[in-house]
Amino acid sequence: MPVRLPSRVMNGMKSLTIGVDRIFPTIGTVNPFQAMSQQAPAQLVNLSQLQPFGSADEALEAVLACLRSFVPFRLWMVTRLDDDDWTVVKSLDEGYGARPGKIFSWSGTYCSRMARGEAPMFAEAAQEVDLYRQAPINGEVPLPIGAYIGLPLYKERGELAGTLCALDPLPQPPLSEQQRLLVSTLARSLSTLLMVHARAEEAGRRAERHRYEAETDPLTGLCNRRGWELAVHDQEAATLRMVQNALVMVIDLDDLKMVNDTQGHEAGDELLRRAARVIQQQFRDLDVVARIGGDEFAVLVPGASSRESVKLKDRLRGAMAEARVSASVGSALRLSHDSLNQAVAAADAAMYEDKTARKGGGMPSVSPASAV
Structure with a gap:
């Protein structure tokens, strides 16, 4: 339901523009706080747009959409790592064939080299990096990899869970510090989201196990x-x-x-x-x-x-x-x-x-x- 914000709140928002102006103009978009403060004091805000996401899947998709709007690479994706299986969990893809469920060999990816600290997280001219130019994945995707972004996503105990990754066929201009900060912050947020989701799943499994034990005859394995x-x-x-x-x-x-x-x-x-x-x-x-x-x-x-x-x-x-x-x-x-x-x-x-x-x-x- 739309809510009319009091004038003191609108005035308070003006003070936020001082710090935010340093980020949004550099990224090339409009500062929403500045735009809001310049409108009439009777500005209506639709609070339904601020409701929590309905699921972790929706949250992942929203994060990728946000990243693409500020750093418009052709592919943005979140991946999961299981041994040598590098699996696409969620993606916004234009031409790389990286649909959810697609599995690549981890050892052949740019991200494996990034995660070992051997190559950079931000490679706007990826083919100028020897380890990336020699990576087997170059021959496994339908488009060339001209630019690459990759950041690790971690589990609760610091183990590598997967990566946040972006690819584009063409080399890109160097990202600004603000763009890098945005990508890094959202990657850390994704790690936190995945940790919370993993905790919830583990709690669900424990509850199911306790329910099973409470309702199962231990001798025969049948219901008690x-x-x-x-x-x-x-x-x-x-x-x-x-x-x-x-x-x-x-x-x-x-x-x-x-x-x-x-x-x-x-x-x-x-x-x-x-x-x-x-x-x-x-x-x-x-x-x-x-x-x-x-x-x-x-x-x-x-x-x-x-x-x-x-x-x-x-x-x-x-x-x-x-x-x-x-x-x-x-x-x-x-x-x-x-x-x-x-x-x-x-x-x-x-x-x-x-x-x-x-x-x-x-x-x-x-x-x-x-x-x-």
Whole structure:
């Protein structure tokens, strides 16, 4: 929303022009503070133009656009260094083919020589510098390199992260001290931006790792009960929003206690891991497989129909038998119940009916409410 600046603010801006005049006229552009102070006291300023950038990507693009406006080289780019891969992260390019994602060999670039301190950061006549004239990258780009600017970008611990780089096909007049100061200051600002972005990404990875650890069973690598409950909650929301069915299966191992008592807990742990692998292999990546108790597993299959549910249950039974893992299985469909939690309870009840029937030597019985 436009804001009317008080006259005392406009008068204060006039004092800024003394120092700024030394930079902007030399660069060849208008001093914005001088222009603003010369306009009417009722000057309106659109504060929306001063809002923070929406992303680091937008900020990089704005910095490159600013640099090109003051130092109009044909290519301005920010790069990342990974071993010998020199990758273009963001670019404003006219003819060099340096699109984002393009990878050059670092050892053949001007920037590698600059970063080692062997050649200058500002080479307005690049071919007069022996190390630049002999660099392999001269033969890898479609335009000649007549002028070069390159400054290092650093990680938090002083390691080289990449470079800010500019190229032009023709030799250029020597840059003024003010232009060099502008480029150097923005390069340092980019290093800071990249550091802050890296910290945010690392914080995100730590949070994701903590979330994963909090929701993962360390023995089997499956979801634990917390992860299962969150998945059930999310699926219930999807069911209400999209009227989507879902299959719930509960699996209970029959012999874990006996294996622990007769062969030891290490053998019991191996049985749990083998059962987890067999169960997980029968389902899609988007399905949720969890260990929700000592010898109890659960599966959530979004979008499963009644016919698919029967096939999945039969396939799981066959795979468990082939792997010599004895287990009782119960299942239920969400739309047969008032909530997904009720379907989970029905599948659990069906599992116990299956266990009772199998121990009695009869066929497993399934209640009508939980039949799939």
